[in-house]
Amino acid sequence: MATILDVAREAGVGVGTVSRVINGRERVAPDTRARVLKVIERLEYSPNQSARSLSMGRTDAICVLVPFLTSASVNARLQGVVEALRSSGREVTLRVADTPEQRDQAIAAIVGGSKPAGLMVISLPLSEVTIAELRSAEVSTVAIDVALPGVPSVTVDDVAGGKLATQYLLDRGHRAIGFVGDDDEQKLGFRSSTNRRLGYLQAMADSGLGVQPEYIKTGPFGREVAHRLTRELLSLEDRPTAIFAASDTLAFGVLESVAAHGLSVPEDISVIGFDDVELAPYVGLTSVRQPLFESGKLGAAALLSLLDGTDVDDVPLSLTVVERSTVSDR
Amino acid sequence: MATILDVAREAGVGVGTVSRVINGRERVAPDTRARVLKVIERLEYSPNQSARSLSMGRTDAICVLVPFLTSASVNARLQGVVEALRSSGREVTLRVADTPEQRDQAIAAIVGGSKPAGLMVISLPLSEVTIAELRSAEVSTVAIDVALPGVPSVTVDDVAGGKLATQYLLDRGHRAIGFVGDDDEQKLGFRSSTNRRLGYLQAMADSGLGVQPEYIKTGPFGREVAHRLTRELLSLEDRPTAIFAASDTLAFGVLESVAAHGLSVPEDISVIGFDDVELAPYVGLTSVRQPLFESGKLGAAALLSLLDGTDVDDVPLSLTVVERSTVSDR
DNA sequence: ATCCGTTCTGGAAGCGGTTCCAGAATGCTC
DNA sequence: GAGCATTCTGGAACCGCTTCCAGAACGGAT
Numbered sequence: 116m117a118t119i120l121d122v123a124r125e126a127g128v129g130v131g132t133v134s135r136v137i138n139g140r141e142r143v144a145p146d147t148r149a150r151v152l153k154v155i156e157r158l159e160y161s162p163n164q165s166a167r168s169l170s171m172g173r174t175d176a177i178c179v180l181v182p183f184l185t186s187a188s189v190n191a192r193l194q195g196v197v198e199a200l201r202s203s204g205r206e207v208t209l210r211v212a213d214t215p216e217q218r219d220q221a222i223a224a225i226v227g228g229s230k231p232a233g234l235m236v237i238s239l240p241l242s243e244v245t246i247a248e249l250r251s252a253e254v255s256t257v258a259i260d261v262a263l264p265g266v267p268s269v270t271v272d273d274v275a276g277g278k279l280a281t282q283y284l285l286d287r288g289h290r291a292i293g294f295v296g297d298d299d300e301q302k303l304g305f306r307s308s309t310n311r312r313l314g315y316l317q318a319m320a321d322s323g324l325g326v327q328p329e330y331i332k333t334g335p336f337g338r339e340v341a342h343r344l345t346r347e348l349l350s351l352e353d354r355p356t357a358i359f360a361a362s363d364t365l366a367f368g369v370l371e372s373v374a375a376h377g378l379s380v381p382e383d384i385s386v387i388g389f390d391d392v393e394l395a396p397y398v399g400l401t402s403v404r405q406p407l408f409e410s411g412k413l414g415a416a417a418l419l420s421l422l423d424g425t426d427v428d429d430v431p432l433s434l435t436v437v438e439r440s441t442v443s444d445r
Numbered sequence: 446m447a448t449i450l451d452v453a454r455e456a457g458v459g460v461g462t463v464s465r466v467i468n469g470r471e472r473v474a475p476d477t478r479a480r481v482l483k484v485i486e487r488l489e490y491s492p493n494q495s496a497r498s499l500s501m502g503r504t505d506a507i508c509v510l511v512p513f514l515t516s517a518s519v520n521a522r523l524q525g526v527v528e529a530l531r532s533s534g535r536e537v538t539l540r541v542a543d544t545p546e547q548r549d550q551a552i553a554a555i556v557g558g559s560k561p562a563g564l565m566v567i568s569l570p571l572s573e574v575t576i577a578e579l580r581s582a583e584v585s586t587v588a589i590d591v592a593l594p595g596v597p598s599v600t601v602d603d604v605a606g607g608k609l610a611t612q613y614l615l616d617r618g619h620r621a622i623g624f625v626g627d628d629d630e631q632k633l634g635f636r637s638s639t640n641r642r643l644g645y646l647q648a649m650a651d652s653g654l655g656v657q658p659e660y661i662k663t664g665p666f667g668r669e670v671a672h673r674l675t676r677e678l679l680s681l682e683d684r685p686t687a688i689f690a691a692s693d694t695l696a697f698g699v700l701e702s703v704a705a706h707g708l709s710v711p712e713d714i715s716v717i718g719f720d721d722v723e724l725a726p727y728v729g730l731t732s733v734r735q736p737l738f739e740s741g742k743l744g745a746a747a748l749l750s751l752l753d754g755t756d757v758d759d760v761p762l763s764l765t766v767v768e769r770s771t772v773s774d775r
Numbered sequence: 776a777t778c779c780g781t782t783c784t785g786g787a788a789g790c791g792g793t794t795c796c797a798g799a800a801t802g803c804t805c
Numbered sequence: 806g807a808g809c810a811t812t813c814t815g816g817a818a819c820c821g822c823t824t825c826c827a828g829a830a831c832g833g834a835t
Contacts, residue, residue, distance in 0.1 A: 165498035165499040169496050169499050207540075208536050397697075
């Protein structure tokens with residue numbers, strides 16, 4: 116492997132000059148530059164990243180921080196991120212934090228250790244002080260699926276999405292609409308289920324409809340939990356005619372539960388999900404679609420331009436309901 | 446951030462000694478070690494990875510090399526890998542190579558650049574010379590879902606799997622069995638489809654059955670292609686009563702195509718897939734199951750012990766058919 | 776011709792580790 | 806108590822880059 120010294124010697128210049136042409140920030144005489152470039156080409160020189168990092172006190176990698184990989188939606192976003200980052204030639208490091216401790220540890224490693232050039236946060240809420248740390252460590256950050264104050268974020272309006280889903284059911288004549296979602300208090304502080312429920316409540320209120328408290332069921336995340344919650348919903352005296360699940364994963368649990376109850380969808384009960392994950396079309400689930408893969412691509416593109424020095428704004432993404440076969444008119 | 450010099454000064458020892466206690470290979474007097482350890486604790490010292498890498502000429506990260514992220518099976522394996530690697534505290538870098546050029550570029554970056562401590566190869570065949578390069582760069586490597594000569598590999602026996610699937614259909618009375626798979630000649634050299642077809646042919650031969658060449662359809666990877674191939678199969682004069690798809694992804698395409706043809710599964714035609722991806726149960730696809738997530742975990746564990754200095758063997762994984770609702774007796 | 780301001784350039788210092796070597800300390804034998 | 810082997814230890818040299826500073830080269834004004 117050639118080093119910068121080899122290049123300098125071969126080109127008859129000093130190492131400083133070579134460094135300057137590589138980084139291209141400072142000015143170098145055109146012919147000197149050309150000569151150095153030629154030698155670099157000939158020697159197939161490529162700078163040693165470790166040396167570079169040591170000297171500059173930061174890596175040029177991009178770190179992708181996710182709460183977990185097993186979630187279909189997070190996974191789809193990650194795919195988009197990786198796809199868009201590929202062309203940049205930067206190293207991509209992956210950190211998963213599915214507990215607050217792991218999250219804090221990851222942040223500590225980022226700001227106090229590897230100091231990546233950029234950080235891509237997917238779905239994981241971060242505290243103000245964390246964001247301040249990131250900023251003072253000069254780690255350019257972009258968030259996807261979570262609005263972080265002062266950080267460009269690629270998001271959808273979950274409240275509007277909740278309204279959309281609910282209104283869709285209302286438009287089809289449903290009045291008794293149940294909600295199945297995640298608990299408000301979660302260790303990692305996810306807000307989307309809560310916001311979608313807010314939208315649900317608003318839509319109901321806007322239609323002049325009250326909501327019985329028993330129609331709203333929340334629990335810790337997971338399909339099995341949704342299964343249980345649905346059972347409770349179904350054993351109500353006047354059970355709802357439709358259920359809005361705050362995510363597709365929950366909707367699948369709802370669907371299972373309904374089947375286990377000997378009822379059929381959509382004849383006996385309608386179900387609408389949220390996210391439109393890859394599985395949804397296979398199951399025929401009607402769902403509020405948000406562009407998952409796309410969000411990853413857009414987020415990564417935003418991060419890349421941030422690193423390029425151009426400011427970027429928040430990117431709002433729109434929501435549509437994809438009609439399939441789990442909702443019927445009433 | 447404290448440096449090794451701070452620790453040395455504070456503990457009243459030389460930097461060499463601190464380095465020795467950190468790395469723990471060479472011997473240091475017990476009380477000296479204790480003293481240094483205490484200072485490290487107090488100063489919350491953690492070694493600068495860039496400096497370490499520069500000095501040692503290698504990173505302590507683990508690189509995961511995949512052909513693409515969008516494949517459900519590769520994705521599931523990756524999840525297992527990340528899960529198992531998490532506890533190691535090592536940085537995980539992700540490289541995707543979906544063309545031979547990208548693969549070669551990734552390898553060049555690995556052996557000539559970042560020099561990670563370990564490399565986890567998922568599903569991607571590598572040439573002998575590549576493997577030699579890796580070895581001479583002292584990058585410990587473990588492969589998953591692909592047998593690399595001289596590299597510990599976590600694999601299933603695809604030929605046996607092909608036989609298993611075919612025998613399952615034969616046992617249910619099918620005699621006219623079609624095969625839908627990937628082309629043999631693929632740019633990245635995947636072998637599993639070919640091997641599964643070999644198993645299919647063997648099973649047929651073992652039962653004294655011949656196979657009409659038109660029953661075997663292959664094409665470039667993808668669900669749409671499977672769709673087309675199936676159409677060809679279905680328009681045959683004496684069309685098969687069952688189809689073995691070399692992967693679940695292909696099987697989904699087969700299923701779509703059958704439906705588009707106005708036929709129903711399994712009444713008119715049976716279908717069996719391979720892999721048992723996350724989607725399979727939702728679609729009710731009968732499939733040859735291989736432990737995807739598990740393979741990732743095992744591979745990562747093997748890599749970790751390799752890095753620990755303990756030799757590891759190949760890990761063979763077993764196959765079972767998961768009966769669902771796409772195969773019926775004949 | 777001299778002087779001054781620009782532009783360019785060489786190279787030393789520094790980033791924070793590892794490793795090697797020489798010397799100090801220790802323990803043992805005779 | 807001297808001599809020797811063994812264990813420990815300090816610190817310089819080095820890894821390959823960036824950055825800063827001082828000086829060279831050059832052009833224009835006087």
